[in-house]
Amino acid sequence: MSTQKMHIDRYERNWMIVSAVLLVLFASAVSVAAFGMGIQVPAPEQRVNPNTVATDPNSPWSNPGLREVAPGKYDAYILAHAIPNWEYLPKEISVPVGSTVSFYVTSPDVQHGFKVQNTNANFMVIPGQVSKLTVTFDEPGTYNYICTEYCGSGHGVMYGAITVTP
Amino acid sequence: MNQYQVSPAEKKFIGSHILVAILALAVGSLFGPLQAFEHAGWDFYQYLKPFIKSYYQGLTVHGVLNALVWTTFFIMGFLTFLVIFGLKRQLKNPTLNKVGFWMMVVGVVAAAIPILTNQATVLFTFYPPLKANWAFYVGLTLVVVGSWVEGWGLFMTYAAWRKENPNERTPFVAFASLITAALWQICTLGVAVEILTMLLPLSLGLIDGVDPQLARTYFWFTGHPLVYFWLLPAYISWYAFLPRQASNSKMFSDSLARLAFWIFLVLSTPLGFHHQYVDPGVPPAWKFIHSMLTFGVFFPSMMTAFTVIASLEMGARKSGGKGAFGWIGKLNWSDPSVAAQLLAGILFFFGGMGGLTNASYNVNLVLHNTAFIPGHFHLTVATAVTLSFMGISYWLVPYLTGRKLWQPKWATIQAWVWFVGMIIFSNSMHVLGLLGAPRRVPLGLAPYVPAEWNSRLFQVGLGGAILFVSGAIYLLVMLKTATNKERVESEVIVPVADSLQDVAQTPEWLDRWAPWLYGTLALIVVVYGPQLVDQIANIALTSPGFRVW
Ligand code: HEM
Ligand SMILES: [Cu+2]
Ligand SMILES: [Cu+2]
Numbered sequence: 001m002s003t004q005k006m007h008i009d010r011y012e013r014n015w016m017i018v019s020a021v022l023l024v025l026f027a028s029a030v031s032v033a034a035f036g037m038g039i040q041v042p043a044p045e046q047r048v049n050p051n052t053v054a055t056d057p058n059s060p061w062s063n064p065g066l067r068e069v070a071p072g073k074y075d076a077y078i079l080a081h082a083i084p085n086w087e088y089l090p091k092e093i094s095v096p097v098g099s100t101v102s103f104y105v106t107s108p109d110v111q112h113g114f115k116v117q118n119t120n121a122n123f124m125v126i127p128g129q130v131s132k133l134t135v136t137f138d139e140p141g142t143y144n145y146i147c148t149e150y151c152g153s154g155h156g157v158m159y160g161a162i163t164v165t166p
Numbered sequence: 167m168n169q170y171q172v173s174p175a176e177k178k179f180i181g182s183h184i185l186v187a188i189l190a191l192a193v194g195s196l197f198g199p200l201q202a203f204e205h206a207g208w209d210f211y212q213y214l215k216p217f218i219k220s221y222y223q224g225l226t227v228h229g230v231l232n233a234l235v236w237t238t239f240f241i242m243g244f245l246t247f248l249v250i251f252g253l254k255r256q257l258k259n260p261t262l263n264k265v266g267f268w269m270m271v272v273g274v275v276a277a278a279i280p281i282l283t284n285q286a287t288v289l290f291t292f293y294p295p296l297k298a299n300w301a302f303y304v305g306l307t308l309v310v311v312g313s314w315v316e317g318w319g320l321f322m323t324y325a326a327w328r329k330e331n332p333n334e335r336t337p338f339v340a341f342a343s344l345i346t347a348a349l350w351q352i353c354t355l356g357v358a359v360e361i362l363t364m365l366l367p368l369s370l371g372l373i374d375g376v377d378p379q380l381a382r383t384y385f386w387f388t389g390h391p392l393v394y395f396w397l398l399p400a401y402i403s404w405y406a407f408l409p410r411q412a413s414n415s416k417m418f419s420d421s422l423a424r425l426a427f428w429i430f431l432v433l434s435t436p437l438g439f440h441h442q443y444v445d446p447g448v449p450p451a452w453k454f455i456h457s458m459l460t461f462g463v464f465f466p467s468m469m470t471a472f473t474v475i476a477s478l479e480m481g482a483r484k485s486g487g488k489g490a491f492g493w494i495g496k497l498n499w500s501d502p503s504v505a506a507q508l509l510a511g512i513l514f515f516f517g518g519m520g521g522l523t524n525a526s527y528n529v530n531l532v533l534h535n536t537a538f539i540p541g542h543f544h545l546t547v548a549t550a551v552t553l554s555f556m557g558i559s560y561w562l563v564p565y566l567t568g569r570k571l572w573q574p575k576w577a578t579i580q581a582w583v584w585f586v587g588m589i590i591f592s593n594s595m596h597v598l599g600l601l602g603a604p605r606r607v608p609l610g611l612a613p614y615v616p617a618e619w620n621s622r623l624f625q626v627g628l629g630g631a632i633l634f635v636s637g638a639i640y641l642l643v644m645l646k647t648a649t650n651k652e653r654v655e656s657e658v659i660v661p662v663a664d665s666l667q668d669v670a671q672t673p674e675w676l677d678r679w680a681p682w683l684y685g686t687l688a689l690i691v692v693v694y695g696p697q698l699v700d701q702i703a704n705i706a707l708t709s710p711g712f713r714v715w
Binding site: 006007008009011012015016019020023024026027029030031033034039040041042043044045047049050051082083109110111113115117118120121122123124125126127128129130131132144146147148149150151152153154155156157159 | 220221222289293295296377378379382418419421422425442443444445446447448449450453454457458461462464465468469472473476522526527528529530531532534535536602604605606607608609611612613614667671673676704706708709710712714715
């Protein structure tokens, strides 16, 4: 019984080969972008206590904002919170064009999102975790960062902005 | 041809599933157009305040009733039918199936109460530390466990059949249904653990906090295979019914169809991290592995496309269809069940392409939680699945009730209207997503919407209005059919297609469960195990619950 062979039509075999090749091509393109060009997704950065992260004086998020760590290089510590009024702290930051900014974002309450428009920075903000991605701003202008995950009634108005000055 | 007769009691039992499903769709879908209007800036929620407090309460109703209740009830009913009909055998233990069904019903009611009283406005993903009323979680648990119990009833029926027919190949429709039910049993373990170890105790005040990252990992263990639980019953219909309905044809390849279902079982679960590409707490290496497996699970869908199209084409050419595409015109488009399923299949092609895009690891950085995502899944679950189920109901409801389908012409129009509305709706949602519009936001009211989104937002509203018309026609047709005084003349023939090959020639290894089940579990252990162990070992139940609506 178990020696019965499976019948596969010729066209069907060809189709399966083409499908497999296509999928391998897609997978390769993604791999090249990830490892060749370095377009990477967030990695575990740091864990924090959501109950104290916004208040503990040793926590950078007790004093959120921009820190220049080297010429043209910044760390932006951003707190995303629903309570009391669905906003990011700080609401606005400003950097000169050509700056490289690493965003470190966390939440003291519920989950949020963080998407910097017109860049590849887009990630979940999860209480207890720190999310980090780095962006280089080569064009002057205003880049909104908006909340992309439901975080309560005010989710739809939660945003901030980076001004990239010429 | 003498078909096996499903007993009246069993027809009634299956019909109860379909009834609950359609009621859920009726209420749930009502909010879809309202949401779409909100995007276009037409705000109706201000008038709904006495009943529905916010966009988000409505969105919770929409997601839960459509994506969880409509689908699960329709599927459990359809699978039950397919197992009984396929095996030509009554349920082994009908009481068990009834118990499962009623658990599900009680669960829906238990979850509906807090949702309708605005105490569970947590959307259908209920990510903690959003904290809903405990009844919401109890309700969800009952729905899941009830569906397990029904699944056990189906497995017992299969076991009894197997004893009576030790050497026969399992008939395809029963075989594929059992795999779908098994997939569901395995994958729902994730959400069960999430609810029982974190959400329910949190809502009852038994624990002070949860670990939201780990909760997401549990959730998406279930969340991706969930989409295959939705999709596979539609595939069963496309494989085994549509060829006969559309062109009086046969199923092109029985063996490969079976192989495709086994691959779905093995590959559907171990790729949930593709929903967590941009989660901070999951290492990129695991995300990458899951993305590669996601490309893998695309393969059996490609096989499905081939077999289904080949089966349709074979029949259409026999009845004189010509040309590379000309044969498509020879399909039986005037049958509403056919039109609905064919149109569902056509839009699914685009849904599949969008799915591949989402799945592409770093490309997800551009798309994650944008309007592209609802644009995508309204082609898949809300069209490929929902429109197919509507098409199935156009023959199944007459079959179950003995009443004639009311105005088949209107049923056909319904399918086309859905198709047109969805193209407009979904296309504009995809484009908005690419422009950066977030999901789960009533965009008509959002403060950061640039002027160039406006024409697309209008199209979302327009598509929603057209879809509303289609949904209304569907409900009318169903209502008029269920109360139709005109009875069907004789028994409705179940339009199941034979296989082109002799099923006895299907290799025996395609009918053996153990190797595939072990393979499934082994793969889960390999690609989920290390992260689960790591995240559980480092669990921090520090996030207190919040009610922020
Ligand atoms: C009547 C036609 C429908 C229309 C016009 C419609 C429209 C919409 C809109 C505008 C959204 C909200 C997007 C957002 O705020 O992010 C949405 C969300 C959703 N829809 Fe539909 N929809 C329809 C039918 C369906 C069906 C039939 C299903 C499933 C079977 C479905 C499943 C969902 C799900 C799961 C969500 C996501 C909810 C969430 O983000 O929590 N929809 N729909
Ligand atoms: Cu938000
Ligand atoms: Cu998925």
